[in-house]
Amino acid sequence: MTAAADPQALLLELLAPAVRADPYPLFDRIREQGPLQMPDNNLTVFSSHADCDVVLRHASSSSDRLKSTVAQRMIAEGTPARPFGPPGFLFLDPPDHTRLRRLVSKAFVPKVVKALEPDIVALVGGLLDAAAEQPAFDAIQGLAYPLPVAVICRLLGVPLEDEPQFSAASALLAQSLDPFVTVTGSAGEGLEERTKAAMWLRDYLRELIHRRRHDPGEDLMSALIEVEESGDQLTEDEIVSTCNLLLIAGHETTVNLIANATLALLRDRTQWDRLAADPGRAAAVVEETLRYDPPVQLVGRIAADDMTIGRGDGGEGAGVTVPQGDNLLLLTAAANRDPALAERPGEFDPDRETIRHLGFGKGPHFCLGAPLARLEATVALTALTARFPAAELAAEPGYKPNVTLRGMSELLVAPNVASR
Template identity: 75%
Template sequence: VFSGFAHCDEVLRHPSSCSDRLKSTVAQRAIAAGEEPRPFGTPGFLFLDPPDHTRLRKLVSKAFSPRVVKALEPDIVAMVDGLLDKVAAAGSFEVIEDLAYPLPVAVICRLLGVPIEDEPQFSWASALLAQGLDPFIAFTGQSHGFEERLEAGQWLRGYLRDLLERRRAEPADDLMSGLISVEEAGDQLTESEIIATCNLLLIAGHETTVNLIANAALALLRHPD
């Protein structure tokens, strides 16, 4: 086990390290035993190695431009104000439950062009699928909650596929439409790659931002000056 920055940095940069979980011993044993290699479908580029990772990241970066994020700033400010207004009268609030948890999924849904009424279902799917990012689950093959995560993954991919078809017919000013239209040297993202990218954005983006907001609030409380 490596706990220091220097050692972790060296391991992650080493040529023999990889991000594709299908290359792990646990995954290879499972595949040899007849298990489905990718039960959650095409992986996002977080779980791919070059040259696949390089290609996908280059295409996605063109769609996920600073302009797209900047355009969301007024909406994000309004979302934060709305969440804080709900607890203002109480004089205190639970940082995770009242702000850190609901805000990221709302922003991601707005970024993708998901209707507000579907946000609770997205939050449910995100919470379950984020468990799959836990290294203990990923590398020990622990199956607890697997069926629930599988159900959430199937629902999310189906929803994103329907949204993708709607955006093909009626493009909008959102990330989904951008991913559909982005092109690099004649290369474009496939349907499965777009869905995997949106899937990854929801799962990884939600989980990390919840922790970021919570840790930022804790840091401010510990160091008010």
């Protein structure tokens, strides 16, 4: 283990825009420190695969921010407990999480996901037709972004013509997942804009629910309106928060997955060529991307009770004790590159004998949309490499400011390079 560094300084460095293009050397430094405890911030940071895995599955690991000491302190000072109504089920604990997740999961069963494949294939084909006409195209705006947006719009019943409006709001709200309050005690810049975006999106969804009540369709929003399970009908607030969550999580993460895989392949021509020649490799490419450069870099939890995690440096110690109410920050992107998990962790290698990762989380909050994200990425990458076997990276990518849902703002690709 390297000499101890100041935990606050390391985490502030993680929040800095300068590391967004490549946070992994910093993740390595943080992981080498072991768990970071910041009692004044009521915060413990875990970055090894073993520790993150345990926390995600721990019975006392809560997703409800109201159980946080920091949140309770802010509420006591006058901050509203839930200013936008109930949160999405991702931020709830059982039994509310269990009930809502069970209802929504019906939209992501294998039969429903498989039925979307022909439309996904057709949509990707049309996007690549447009890309072929350009000397260089932006793989974000030209492929990675429009594909999952169209799919989640169809699933939820959101009119595609409204997409520019809710996507702008969604992009702002994705920034609200960044751990500024957890690390610094303040919400960072842009709080007012994010608040306005949240209010607009909830009002938009309420209006759409009103329309669906009078004119239901074969979509998830209509199904949630109509559903009754054990005599317990969803409230409008629960429908709004659920659709809000799915709109953001349903396309922001898949955009990043497709884009990150595309970049990794372009930077390793052997892997690009091999996928172009063998579409059967796509699934392994997707899984390795989820380990090597995951779309979700970190997750937060709260200790619902006192927790003890790990065994300490010598393997026989008592581990790290986290007091009830403290926040836990899990650097899952660092955990995915833990040398204890994989050999050569900093290399992109879809041919690994075993690819293990926390890219979709673990435990009761394992990503509900994982099958759909895998399908979209597999179709997109297979078609992209087959259609443009000679493609090359046209410029170094640009990155959005997001820390948690880290992703590119631009990825320029030259689809047909004459020299190859």
